[in-house]
Amino acid sequence: MNDTPARKPTALVIDDEVQLRRLLRVCLEANGYRVVDAAAGQEGIVAAAQSRPDVVILDLGLPDMTGVQVLQRLREWSRVPVVVLSVRDREEDKIAALDAGADDYVTKPFGTGELLARLRVAQRHAQPGPEPGVFRAGALEVDLTARVVRLKGREVKLTATEYSLLRLFVQHAGKVLTHRQILREVWGPRALEQTHYLRVYIAHLREKLETTPAEPRLIVTESGVGYRLMEEP
Amino acid sequence: MSDDRPNPEALLAAIQQREAAQRRGRLKVFFGMAPGVGKTYAMLAAARRERAAGRDVVIGYVETHGRKETDALAEGLPVVPRHELEHRGVRLSEMDLDAVLARRPQLVLVDEFAHTNGPGSRHPKRCQDVLELLAAGLDVFTTLNVQHVESRAEVVRQITGVPIRETVPDTALNGADFELVDLPPEELRARLAAGKIYLPESARTAQEHFFRPGNLSALRELALRFAAEHVGQDVLAYRQAHGIADPWKSGQRLLVAVSPSPTSAALVRWTRRLAGELQAPWLAVYVELPRPLDEPEQSRLARHLALARELGAEIITTTDDDVVRGILRAAREQNATQLVVGKPAGWQALDLWRGGSVLNRLIRESGCIDVHAVRAQEGQTVAARSRPLHFAKPDRRGYLVALGVVAAVTGLNALLQHWLGYQSLALVYLLSVVTLAMLVSRGPTLAAATLTALLWDFLFVKPYYTFWIGGATDVMLFLTYFVVALAMGHLTARLRAQQAAERHREERATALYLFTRELAGAADYADLLAIVIREAGRVFAAEVALSLPEELPGTPPTPYFASTWALGEKEQGVALWAFRHRQPAGRGTDTLPMAEGLHLPLVAGERAVGVLSLRFRAGAPLAPAQREVLDAFVRHIALVLDRERLREAEQQAKLLAESERLSQTLLNSISHEMRTPIAVITGAVGNLGAPTAGGTAGLQQTMVGEIQEAAGRLNRLVGNLLNMTRLESGHVKARPDWCDVADLIQTTLHETGKELARHRLTVDVAPGLPLARLDFALMQQALSNLLLNAAAHTPAGTPVQLSARRDDGGLTLAVADGGPGLPAEVLPRVFEKFYRAPNAPVGGSGLGLSIVKGFVEAQGGRVSAANRAGGGAIFTIWMPPGPPPNVAEEAAS
CATH class of the missing domain: 3.40.50.620 (HUPs)
Structure with missing residues (x-):
């Protein structure tokens, strides 16, 4: 909200529930989006090609094809940020969508504030431009160029793995990262099942970076899916 | 028998008979003394009367032999076409049993009850066809002459000198109504003379002998007496049913x-x-x-x-x-x-012996x-x-052994005679005969006894090489030897035979005993069936198929997959017949004897619970003794299967009652649980929408808060219902992964913080907990439900403690509260679906804790509830220990 875009961003809503589409339209238009909507997967892909949206809100349960299929088709030609809408108890669906290229997810029923925040993060990461050299969140300061991590101004010693884990989080600040995504980036493609490494190093990072490690506010757990680095802890 | 009360067993039998009769069709027999008395005519006349009374009458098989009057009577009655078959070039036509059964008339006319069916028919005899019609609930009219009744056939043969080939068992006539078709012998003979009686040309002379006046009088008397006796039996059954007198007047057996x-x-x-x-x-x-x-x-x-x-x-x-x-x-x-x-x-010579x-x-x-x-x-x-008494089959091997032994001992004696006297040699022979008796059967033993006596005399008694015996002592010795050897051989053989018989009897008893014991030890139904198939196959040296009806009553039995004999379509048909009619069929029986195997219905009470089919490896039918054991087997199997079936039915009924109770609870609970938040939301929305009341910002705030809370409650309920459904349908599969317990607890608290705001929450996580292998999402849901349960059932302001520690190498997660605790009667049922404690506060679906149980058990853990010593309840989740994760630590750079 600090930088108001010159033109209204376009949001494409792909959801088969008319009531939900109506609600999202009201809510998004009130927050400065132009809204295009589609009631089915095929229709959504066509709409995405025609209206070139800045962000897509995609429901995973569609009548003609699954959300993941829509996502795969979209990703064949577009890098548009996609936020997935899903019901609470299908963690595997969320993970599949994220691994298929979704940028984030919101669980139904959702608060509009939460949805808007996710949309903003997704849009920002999709924008080309130089990465900011220094990341700040609360008392944490990460200087990616100098490879220095400071907490309340004091430098924190991290191991090489801890640092590459933190760097991955910083690069995707505000976005959810699945276990597999993190493991692939930090430990390599052969470590995809080694979740216990991830757990141990997350605990280490929290120990070193969180004010109260037992109640983490910086690196939060997305139950059954992965982790998220909060920008505004 | 002075007891005037009806014998309970007889009463029961009478009741069973009556019940069977209600379902069975009735048989009416037009009974006569000889061919030509007009039985078929009487039957057709009666059938016309029935038809006039509006009953559905068909002709299954009637032979009018071209008599005009009879033909006229048959005119107009619907006929089921006969079944034509050809046997060695001869065309035969028989009643088409299946067509009649398919047609399902009320009354079927079947002539000549005692007829023998052509080869290839289902039953060898027509009376069996009729019994099948009766069993199917169809009434039957039939005709029969007294000479064809099994128990009278012998007398008729004695009277007339004509052998009777076609007979019907007396049991086939049980429960039948009799109509005696009588004609004075003179009239019958007059009809014969007038050519009104059909007789095949070849049998004419014999039949004319049959129709002699003396014979006819005797036959008439016999027919009258049989009919009278039959009526007497009916009366007896009636008296038994009504307790009029003791059933067996004579008390004879x-x-x-x-x-x-x-x-x-x-x-x-x-x-x-x-x-x-x-x-x-x-x-x-x-x-x-x-x-x-x-x-x-x-x-x-x-x-x-x-x-x-x-x-x-x-x-x-x-x-x-x-x-x-x-x-x-x-x-x-x-x-x-x-x-x-x-x-x-x-005179039998051996009788004296x-x-x-x-x-x-x-x-x-x-x-x-x-x-x-x-x-x-x-x-x-x-x-x-015409056959010898003992030498059943020449025991060739036994004779060879005996011959060999005799030759060897003779050789030995030839050597020994240089040192021993000839009398001692007799003892050596005797020894060999006694030894032989223990090895071979009676025949060879006796032969050896005779042979050795002669050899001894011929070779070793002077004068040598003659059968002449010189001294009186030697004659005495020879005779004594002969008698002793025979007696020894005979006695030993008899002893052995006795032993064999004893062993045989014991084997049978043992087989049955072992079978019973095996069955009793069956772990479950499938095991039971496997044992039946295995044991029956072992004991009777047969391939075994067990056919059982499907779940639904009335469906035909299908072969059980573990059967060792794969029934072909034809054999399945035989098995089905045995099942439907509750009678043995196939090889060695009266029904479909051409079949490959023997099919025995497993009958318990009034119904068949399955069919046991055996194909004997030896090919020959079973000996009566074996058949008796088999029958005992089958009775036992039927009982056991029936018991199993009853047990299952009982369980089904229980389950049904339970599911009815559940659905009732579900309806009550869910309708309440869903309607309440919906009512809140509609109420609040109405308030917001009203132009007058929607004014103040504070009221708006409250309304929005109410809506949010109600929506949250609805969402949780739907979540619980969905989780329950997933659990019930077996769709919950834990995906265990290494988890940080502190993280798990933190995430759970983050989710449930709002609902626990009114309680004093303390968290106690033991330091240095290793990673635990569990499904993060499932466990989080379980913990959330425990916390929500504690919040809902304890007063505001009381403490709620969530703790995690290592226990027995595993992980223990516990939620303890400071509420009133659980009453003793609630404790064992607290994890049951839809179970709500009697004093539970309003709200709650009774699902939360059962989901906890389901989710924890899906991960291989256990959950338990107890009361704490200091008051309040404690719910504990315990996860078993797994192999520790291996994480290489590295130093900070």
Whole structure:
């Protein structure tokens, strides 16, 4: 909200529930989006090609094809940020969508504030431009160029793995990262099942970076899916 | 029998008969003394009356022999087309049983009850077709002459001298109505003379002999008496049902001794007549002797026993090496008062040897039991005595062994005679004979005894190489040797035979005992069926198929997959017949005897619970003794299966009741749980929408808060319902992964923080907890539900403690509260679906804790509830220990 875009961003809503589409339209238009909507997967892909949206809100349960299929088709030609809408108890669906290229997810029923925040993060990461050299969140300061991590101004010693884990989080600040995504980036493609490494190093990072490690506010757990680095802890 | 009360067993039998009769069709027999009395005519006339009364009458099979009057009567009655079949170039037409069954009329006319069906028909005899029609609930009219009644056939043969080939068992007539079609003999003869009686050309002379006036009078009397006796039986059944008098007036029990001898059939019929006259129950006993029966004997015996069974006797087989002892034991065990045995036809030389003839011994030893000795029929006994008594089948191997031993011992004696006297050599021979008796059967032993006596005399007694014996001592010695050797051989062989018989009997008892024990040890139903198939196959050396009906009642049985014999389509048809009619079918029975195997229905009470089919590896039918064991097996299997079926039905009923209760609870609980938040939301929305009330910002705030809370509650309920459904349908699969317990607890608290705001929450996580292997999402849901449960059931302001620690190498997560605790009767049921404690506060679906249980158990853990010593309840989740994760640590850079 600090930088108001010159033109209204376009949001494409792909959801088969008319009531939900109506609600999202009201809510998004009130927050400065132009809204295009589609009631089915095929229709959504066509709409995405025609209206070139800045962000897509995609429901995973569609009548003609699954959300993941829509996502795969979209990703064949577009890098548009996609936020997935899903019901609470299908963690595997969320993970599949994220691994298929979704940028984030919101669980139904959702608060509009939460949805808007996710949309903003997704849009920002999709924008080309130089990465900011220094990341700040609360008392944490990460200087990616100098490879220095400071907490309340004091430098924190991290191991090489801890640092590459933190760097991955910083690069995707505000976005959810699945276990597999993190493991692939930090430990390599052969470590995809080694979740216990991830757990141990997350605990280490929290120990070193969180004010109260037992109640983490910086690196939060997305139950059954992965982790998220909060920008505004 | 002075007891005037109806015998409960007889009453039960009467009731069962009545019940069976209600379902079965009724049989009406138009009964006559001879062909030509007008039975078919009378039957057709009666059928027309029935048809006039509006009943659906069809002709299944009627033979009018082209008589005009009869043809006229048959005119207009619908006819089911006959089943044409060809056998060795001869065209035969029989009643099409299946077509009649498919047509399902109310009444079927089937002529000539005693007719023998052509080869390839389902049943060898038409009366069996009729019984099947009756079993299907169809009424049947049929015709029958007295000469064709099994128990009268012998008498008719004696009267007329004409052998009767086609007979019907007396049991087939049980429960039938009789209409006697009578004609004075003179009129019948007049009709014969007028050519009104159809007779095949070939049989004409014999038949004319049959129609002699004397014969006809006797036959007429016989028919009248049989019909009268039959009516008498009906009266008896009625009296029994109404407790009018003691059922067996005479208090007699007859027992007939049956053997493979061809005379036995006549004995059986004789006994049946006597039993009928005395109105006494009767039994047939067969004493199995140690010596094996050859094939024709076995089949004759099987026929005799089947005859006795058909005529209504109870069959008993027993084993003994002495016929007399066996018969008398059976008679005493069965409380028989009269004994029927065959009168020996000639002088039997060996009777003296055995201690008198069988008959004499029976009479001497029978005590208070009356003995009837019935004369065996001339001409029939010849076959019985044409074979030697003991040398059943030349035991070739035994003779060779005996010959070998004798030769060897003779050689030995030739050597020994240089040192021993010839008398000692006799002892050596004797020793060899006694030893032989222990190895081979009686025949070779006796042969060896004779041979050694002669050899001894010939080779070792002076003068050598002659059979001449010089001194009186030597003659004495020779005779003594001969007698002693024979006696030793005989006695030893007999001892062995006794032992074998004993062993045989024991084997049977043991087989049954082992089978029962095996079945009792079956772990479950599938195991039980597997044992049945395995044991039946082992004991009877057969391939076994077990067919069981599907779940639904009334469906045909299908072969059980573990069967060792894969039933072909044809055999399945036979099995199905056995199942439907609750009667044995296939090989060795009267029904479809051409089948490959024997199909025995497993009958428990009034219904068949399955079919046991056996294909014997030996190919030959079973010996009566084996068949008896098989019958015992089958009875036992039926009982066990029926018990199992009842148990399952009971369980089904229980489940049904339970599911009804559940759905009722579900409806009550869910309707309340869903409607409440919906009511809140609509109410709040109405408030917001009203132009007057929606004014103040504070009220708006409250309304929005209410809506949010109600929506949250609805969302949780739907979540719980969905989780429950997933659990029930088995769709919950834990995906265990290494988890940080502190993280798990933190995430859970983050989710449930709002609902726990009014309680004093403390978290106690033991330091240094290792990673635990569990499904993060499932465990988080379980913990959330425990916390929400604590929040809902304890007063605001009380403490709630969430703790995690290592326990027995595993992980323990506990939620403790400071509420009132759980009443003792609630504790064991607290994790049940939809169970709500009687004093529970309003709200809650009764699902939360059952989901906890489901989710925890899906991960291989356990959950328990208890009351704390200091008050309040504690819910504990325990996860078993897993292998520790291996994480290489690195130093900080």
